[in-house]
Amino acid sequence: MGFGNRNFGGGFGGRRSFDSGPREMHKATCADCGAECEVPFKPIEGKPVYCRDCYQKHRK
Numbered sequence: 001m002g003f004g005n006r007n008f009g010g011g012f013g014g015r016r017s018f019d020s021g022p023r024e025m026h027k028a029t030c031a032d033c034g035a036e037c038e039v040p041f042k043p044i045e046g047k048p049v050y051c052r053d054c055y056q057k058h059r060k
Contacts, residue, residue, distance in 0.1 A: 030054050 025038040031048035043049045050058055 032057070 023040045025040055026042050028037055028039050028043045028049040029035070030037055030051040032050055032054040035051045037049075037051040039049055
């Protein structure tokens with residue numbers, strides 16, 4: 001049963017590959033400035049979401 005050097009599990013740790021097309025965007029409201037924005041993930045209630053400008057301020 002030689003599997004060779006195949007990479008089972010998606011190649012990128014199960015993450016979406018780069019050639020799979022456009023990401024699904026979700027509407028959100030920035031927790032800092034209140035601006036409406038779109039993010040590439042589904043926002044979770046109780047967890048802050050920031051627009052691009054405010055996110056840069058919060059990066060460590």
